[in-house]
Structures are given as C-alpha cells and as structure tokens.
Amino acid sequence: MPVAQTRLQVMQVTKLLQCVRDGDKEQIGKLCANGVPHLINYNEPNAGDTALSTAAVANKDNLISYLLELGAHPDVVDFQGRTPAMRAAEYGHVQCLERLLKPGGDAPEKKKRKGDDDDDEHFAIAADMTFKDLEGKGILWYCINSTQRHETCAELALKFAAETNNVDKNGNHVFVHACETASENEEICIKMLQSGSDANSKNEKSNRTALMAASKSGSQRVVRAILERGGEVDVQMLKLKVTAAHEAARGGFFQCLVTLHAYGAHFDVYDDRGNSPMHLAALKGSGPCCKYLAQRGCNPKPKNNEGNTARIIAKEEGHKEAIKEVRKGEKIFGKTGKNNDPWILALYDFCVERTEQLTDLYNRLDVDGHGTVAKEDFVDGLENIGAPMPLEADMKKILQSHDKEGRVDFNLFLTGKKYVNKQYLMSAFEPKKKKKKGKGKGKKGKTKIPLPICTQTEGPRTLGGGPPEVFVEEHLVHTDVGRFDRDRPPKHPLQDDSAWYLHKPDKAHMNIIQATVHRHYDTVQDALSKGVPVDITDKYYKTPLMVACQNGDLDMARWLIEKGANVNAFDNFKWTPLHFACHSGKKDLVEFLLDNGANLESTSLCGATPIMRAIESCRPGLVQFLIDRGAKMLNVTKHDDNVCDIAASFGDMRVYDIVKEKYDSVPKPKDNKKKGGKKSAPAKRPASNAGQAGKVTFP
Known part of the structure; x- marks a missing residue:
C-alpha cells in the first residue's frame, strides 16, 4: 500500500x-x-x-x-x-x-x-x-x-x-498462548479446539505444550478437553524437564491433578532442579495435592538438587497442613495395603473422570431401571471407553463385590466404596464439616469484662476542605528572628520590614487543646475570634480550661474564664476543672475557680469529690483550704472509700492527720428506724474485735 x-x-x-x-x-x-x-x-x-x-x-x-x-x-x-x-x-x-x-x-x-465512469463500480x-x-x-x-x-x-x-494452528516467527503456538490464561478465557480455548487446534500443540523452542499451559492456569475444563482430544500427558519441556503435573502442583490445582491421573499421568517425575510435583505442592502449601500425589505414586522422600525434601520445603514455608500430609505420605509410600493397588486407583480415577459418560451408557442398558446391568455388558462398557482393565482374576473380584442377583450394581461401582480404600476415595479430599457442639458446662473462672473507653469523633471537615473544628490555624510570627526576638523587639511596627524579603510561612494547624498546653495565646485567640467555641472538646471530652487546670496554669485558666469558659463542664469521667486543679495541687488556682462559681461538691464517675483529688495530691495546705471552704467529709465513692481511706492509701501523714481530725469532728448521721418501714440489712460481723487490747478473736 x-x-x-x-x-x-x-x-x-x-x-x-x-x-x-x-x-x-x-x-x-x-x-x-x-x-x-x-x-x-x-x-x-x-x-x-x-x-x-x-x-x-x-x-x-x-x-x-x-x-x-x-x-x-x-x-x-x-x-x-x-x-x-x-x-x-x-x-x-x-x-x-x-x-x-x-x-x-x-x-x-x-x-x-467524482471522475469515475458510470460502469465502474x-x-x-x-x-x-x-x-x-x-x-x-x-x-x-x-x-x-x-x-x-x-x-x-x-x-x-x-x-x-x-x-487455529498459527505459529509465529519465534516458534510460539497460538493455542499454547491461549491456554496460558485458560482460567480467564475457557470458552475461547474450547472453541479453538473444536475448530481444529492441535491438542498436542507446543512451542518449538521450549517444547512447552498447551496441556502444560492449561495446567498452570488451573482450568480443569480446558485440561479435560485437551486430553479428550488425544493430548499427550507426560511430555517434558526440553531444558526444564517440566511436565503438566509439575505445573498443576505448582499452582495447587487439585482438580487438574485428578484429571491428569485419570488419563494416565505419571507423578514420580523430576525436573532439571530435581523437584517432583510433591516438592512444588509442598512449596505452595496445598495439603490435598500432597496427599493425592503421595497416594498416586509420587515419592515424597527424595531430595532435590538443593538437598531439600518436600517436608523440609513445607516446613521452611510454614505450611502446617502440607507438612502433615507429606509426613503421612512418607509412611505409606511403597507399602501395599487393602484396596490401594495401583491398578485399582487407575481404574477408579478413570471412572470418576467419566462418571457421566458411564452413567448414561449403563442407564441405556438398564431396561428395568433397577440400577443394574449384566456382567458382560458392564465389562464391555468399560472396554469400549478405554478403561485400564485389570487382570481377569481381579475383575472377577470386583464383579462379585457388586453382584446383585446375578447383575452388577453400576451406581455402587462408580462410588468405589466396595473396591477402593476409603482414604483413597474422592470423598476423603472433601473438607470436613464441623460438628455443632452441644451446650455443655463451661469452665469456671474469672470473666473478662471489656472496658469501653468513651471517645468522640473529631467531627466533619470545616468549610473549604479544612480540618475539623478542633484543629485551629496556628499563629505564626512572620519576622526575621536574626534581627528581632523576644529580647530585641522592634521599636516601631514599621521598623519590622521582614515581610518584604521573607517568604510567608505555610499555613499550619494544631489541636486547640495542644495550643492551650503550650500557652499559645495568639493561636487560641485567633480561633476564638473565628467562632470556635471556648468550651470545644477533644475526643476525650477535655476542654481547654480542663487542660489548663490539669497543668496548673493559672494565667491561662484566668484568661479562658474571662473568655466565657464553663467552670463546671465535665469530661467522659465527669471530672470538672476543679477536679483537675485539686489533683494538680495548685491552691491559688483552686481558690480562683471557687471564686468564679465552681461546684465544690461535684462528683466524678466513681463518686469522687474535689477534696478527694486534693488528698491525692498530698498538699496539706490545699486540703485545709478546702475544709475551711466547707467541703463535705462524709462523701463515699462507689468503692466505699471515704476521705480517711483515701488519705491512708496515699500515705502522707500530714494530710491524714488533717482529714482524720476533721472527719472525727463531723457528726455522723443516725439510722432512724420507723415502724412499718423497711429493715436495714444486718451489719457484717467483724473478723476481729478491736476493743480487746489488740487480741484477735474468730467466731
């Protein structure tokens, strides 16, 4: 052209x-x-x-x-x-x-x-x-x-x-190329076979056949179609010595191995590296493939060129199921057992692969519909489809085991239960169904109760694709730190001309809670001016004021309260800013919160009050201050601990003496028993009597 x-x-x-x-x-x-x-x-x-x-x-x-x-x-x-x-x-x-x-x-x-003659078409x-x-x-x-x-x-x-038998200039066959991806385009491969593709087609340089390619892809349907049309099953590649069985075992394709053996494939073959199909199945970790290969004549004991047996390869790869099956194969290989002779397995696998064909044939011969045929017809049917027939004496044994009123039960024969060891049947390779366990008595022991932690999401993104609201824009100082700093500020705002020759810093965001911790007043101020609420919470429900009180930062707490922070807000454990301030041990901060409306008797999730947190801080001055402000001493936590118990637990004798003195001076409430009312529960009997000079008595 x-x-x-x-x-x-x-x-x-x-x-x-x-x-x-x-x-x-x-x-x-x-x-x-x-x-x-x-x-x-x-x-x-x-x-x-x-x-x-x-x-x-x-x-x-x-x-x-x-x-x-x-x-x-x-x-x-x-x-x-x-x-x-x-x-x-x-x-x-x-x-x-x-x-x-x-x-x-x-x-x-x-x-x-235009320009063409009238007669020119x-x-x-x-x-x-x-x-x-x-x-x-x-x-x-x-x-x-x-x-x-x-x-x-x-x-x-x-x-x-x-x-359909096109070979390119490199010697590659088109049908072999199609079979390389047979699992994805089975229909194309089948139609090429039906249209005349050679079942024994191969690449000229490597001697790689279409059957090898189909076995590697794992398409049992294409493998069966090739073998039905006369494909040679034991061909080896020229240099690699790989067979179709090697390729199927390499991918762990159990069904392909079954089809190959039904057409007479030999599994005890080795490639150029000394690997048998058993080595490759162990490398893949396919337990069923290892079991099937060992039962059908593949020796699991030889070592490859690297000195590794199949069991060693499976062990190195961590395939427990393959290790188990290879070990079993090593024990049974070469030993004759009941109903596991090679001719029995060859006949059984042949019949399994052609179950539909044999069933249709014998159903036509079964006129009465009883599922039986004459012995002569049964043997002729096997011979006509090319079954590997055993010796005459062995065939008589099979016919006798399936004899039913002088005829052969062909349905029972196709199952193989009468003449094949049950470990060699196809049903032995099916996954076992787990039995449902009955409701029995469980083991006694401690019950592990999950402890949920209450958290909240950070929230949706802000307008314009920004981060969630809790992440605020950081206030960055745009000045030349080589000329000006905290100790050398500019004398006049116009003196700082850093913006003319410095690049503007990139926008950065930080959590407003972290800004509070690091005392970034400008960052928090910018966030509040943009509409961020002063009582915004992080995922643990902590507000900026709580974090400031936790760190004992009086200046930040005073500034936040001036901005309208709630002094009685609580987090997921119901701790208020006063709880955090008392736990930090800062007396001036506690006094400031109380003067601004903090609740002195607020209780946390476990029932603890601020004075209990002050006792934990081991600050006698703070504890005395709260007592002077009227803190109640008779509150009890959900663990039945009062202020004296908490003071004794933390081991500060100064705090304990202050708390004990005040606790003893407070009048205890009396139990008023009224007629017709509910009786109170009887008190537990003490294990010791403290009134007998330290002597311990037992009931």
Whole structure:
C-alpha cells in the first residue's frame, strides 16, 4: 500500500485520519473525491495507520461501511503488518469486525465518486482472516483476552476460517498462548479446539505444550478437553524437564491433578532442579495435592538438587497442613495395603473422570431401571471407553463385590466404596464439616469484662476542605528572628520590614487543646475570634480550661474564664476543672475557680469529690483550704472509700492527720428506724474485735 511521502500527501492523509476520528463523512467524501488518488488506502508516515484501521480502533462501525464503499481495502496493513480486522479484534470492537467480515450486509447505498465512469463500480470485499503481521501472528493472537467482546471476536474469526494452528516467527503456538490464561478465557480455548487446534500443540523452542499451559492456569475444563482430544500427558519441556503435573502442583490445582491421573499421568517425575510435583505442592502449601500425589505414586522422600525434601520445603514455608500430609505420605509410600493397588486407583480415577459418560451408557442398558446391568455388558462398557482393565482374576473380584442377583450394581461401582480404600476415595479430599457442639458446662473462672473507653469523633471537615473544628490555624510570627526576638523587639511596627524579603510561612494547624498546653495565646485567640467555641472538646471530652487546670496554669485558666469558659463542664469521667486543679495541687488556682462559681461538691464517675483529688495530691495546705471552704467529709465513692481511706492509701501523714481530725469532728448521721418501714440489712460481723487490747478473736 502507498505511503504518504510528499508534503501534500502527508497533509491530506493526516486530515483524512482526523476526519475519521471525528466521524465527518462529508469531509471524508470530499478528500477522497478531490484529493490524491487512492488516498483512502494511504499509510501515514509515522506508524502506517490508514483510514480503515483508524476507524476500527476508534470503534466507528458505521464509518467502516462508508470507507469500504469508497474503495478502502480491508486488508491494508500498517507498518507492523496489522490489518484493520486485527486492530478491531485487539480492542474487542465486535461491530467493526462484523462490518469488515460482512461488508455488504447492511452497508448504505453506494455512491459514485467524482471522475469515475458510470460502469465502474466499487464492490467491497471481506477481510481475509489468514493474514499475519510482521511477527507471524494471525488474528487469533489479538482475540485472546478475558472479556466477552474478545470472545465474540474469536468466534467470528473462527467462523471465517482463521488459522487455529498459527505459529509465529519465534516458534510460539497460538493455542499454547491461549491456554496460558485458560482460567480467564475457557470458552475461547474450547472453541479453538473444536475448530481444529492441535491438542498436542507446543512451542518449538521450549517444547512447552498447551496441556502444560492449561495446567498452570488451573482450568480443569480446558485440561479435560485437551486430553479428550488425544493430548499427550507426560511430555517434558526440553531444558526444564517440566511436565503438566509439575505445573498443576505448582499452582495447587487439585482438580487438574485428578484429571491428569485419570488419563494416565505419571507423578514420580523430576525436573532439571530435581523437584517432583510433591516438592512444588509442598512449596505452595496445598495439603490435598500432597496427599493425592503421595497416594498416586509420587515419592515424597527424595531430595532435590538443593538437598531439600518436600517436608523440609513445607516446613521452611510454614505450611502446617502440607507438612502433615507429606509426613503421612512418607509412611505409606511403597507399602501395599487393602484396596490401594495401583491398578485399582487407575481404574477408579478413570471412572470418576467419566462418571457421566458411564452413567448414561449403563442407564441405556438398564431396561428395568433397577440400577443394574449384566456382567458382560458392564465389562464391555468399560472396554469400549478405554478403561485400564485389570487382570481377569481381579475383575472377577470386583464383579462379585457388586453382584446383585446375578447383575452388577453400576451406581455402587462408580462410588468405589466396595473396591477402593476409603482414604483413597474422592470423598476423603472433601473438607470436613464441623460438628455443632452441644451446650455443655463451661469452665469456671474469672470473666473478662471489656472496658469501653468513651471517645468522640473529631467531627466533619470545616468549610473549604479544612480540618475539623478542633484543629485551629496556628499563629505564626512572620519576622526575621536574626534581627528581632523576644529580647530585641522592634521599636516601631514599621521598623519590622521582614515581610518584604521573607517568604510567608505555610499555613499550619494544631489541636486547640495542644495550643492551650503550650500557652499559645495568639493561636487560641485567633480561633476564638473565628467562632470556635471556648468550651470545644477533644475526643476525650477535655476542654481547654480542663487542660489548663490539669497543668496548673493559672494565667491561662484566668484568661479562658474571662473568655466565657464553663467552670463546671465535665469530661467522659465527669471530672470538672476543679477536679483537675485539686489533683494538680495548685491552691491559688483552686481558690480562683471557687471564686468564679465552681461546684465544690461535684462528683466524678466513681463518686469522687474535689477534696478527694486534693488528698491525692498530698498538699496539706490545699486540703485545709478546702475544709475551711466547707467541703463535705462524709462523701463515699462507689468503692466505699471515704476521705480517711483515701488519705491512708496515699500515705502522707500530714494530710491524714488533717482529714482524720476533721472527719472525727463531723457528726455522723443516725439510722432512724420507723415502724412499718423497711429493715436495714444486718451489719457484717467483724473478723476481729478491736476493743480487746489488740487480741484477735474468730467466731
């Protein structure tokens, strides 16, 4: 096909391709009628694209019919040798491929080009499916993908005689390439087999077969289809010595191994590294594969070239199930047991793989419908489908075990329960169902009660995509610290001209609670001026005032209260700012809070009052101050601890003496028992009698 070379040709081809992308039929018609002769089939000089290939890539199916009508050739190729049909198949454009294969199906009426004779007509021809690109690849190479559209494109290509045994210039077979991803495009592989692909197709350089590729992908359906059409099961690659069994074991595909053994695969084979399928299954950690391979003749004991057995490999990878099955395989390998002879397993696996075929055959022979057939018919049925028949004496034993009134129960035979060891049946590889445990008596012991921590979310983002409200913008000083600092401030605001030669610092955010801790007054002031509430809480429900009181910061607390902070707010443990101030031991801060309305008798979640927190701080002056302000001494926590108990626990004798003296001086409430009222619970008998000079008595 001609390639645009002159400036005029290049410009007209470029314009034509752009019009194709835009779908401008009118302009396309003008260019083809008045432009360079045969412009419709010209290649642009860069990649060799033509008008038809551009329409196929852009999925312009209606435009393809119009271009074919104008004289576009459907088999014109680009610089890589790809036809428009290949490009349409590559992108899964089904309608475009249909137009290329059936150009006259629903094409619009043909129009005459300017300058053509009345008798000269342009008839569109169908695309040729046997074309190959420069790498020797046909159209099927471009159809192999996992989408439904690519599957439809493959059907069309096969319908129009695409080459199913195409081999590229590197010796790679198209069917082997399709089987590499057989698990994703099973239908394409099956249809290629049905259309004539060779079941024994292989890559010429490596001797890698389609069966190996399908086994590696894990598609049992494709593996079965290949074997049914005569695929060789024990072929090895040239250098790597890998078989289909190696590939199935490498991926842990148990069902593929079952199908391979049903068609006579040998598992005791080794690759160039000395690995058997057992080594690869152990590396994958597939317990069922290891168990099946050991039962079907794969020796688990040999070492590979690195000196590792299958059990060592499984142990290094941490696959406990594989270790267990390999260890069992080492014990049973080579030992003859009951009903586990190789000929029994070969016959059983053969019948398992062809259960449907045998069932249909024997059902036709079972006229009475009792599930039995004559012995001669039973044996003939197995021989007709190519079963590995045992010796005559062994076959008689099987027939006797399934004898039912002189006939053979074929349904029972297909289960294998009468002539195969139950550990070798397919049911032994099914996952076991866990039995439901009955309600029994549980073990006695301490019950672990979960301790929930009450937290709240940080809240939604602020307007404009900013952080949550609790994160405020940090007040950054924009000045030259080399000239001015806290000790050398500017004498006049205009003297600080740092903004003229310093970059403005990036915006930063910080939690307002942290700003309170670090005494960032300007940051907190900026936040309050922007509408942030002064009693805003973090995820632990702490307000800035609580944090200031916790740190004993009187100046910050005074400033926050002037801004309207609530002195009686509480957090998730019901601690108020006064609780925090008393716990910090700052007398002046406590006095300031009380003077501003703090509740002296507020209780926390466990029932503790501020004076109890002051006792914990071990500050005698603060405790005496709260007593003088009228703090109640008879409050009890939920743990039945009074102020004396708390003072004794913290071990400060000065605080204990102050609290004890005041506690003893306070009159205790009396229990007033009224007639008809509820009787109080009897007091617990003490374990010792303190009135007998320290002597301890027991009841």
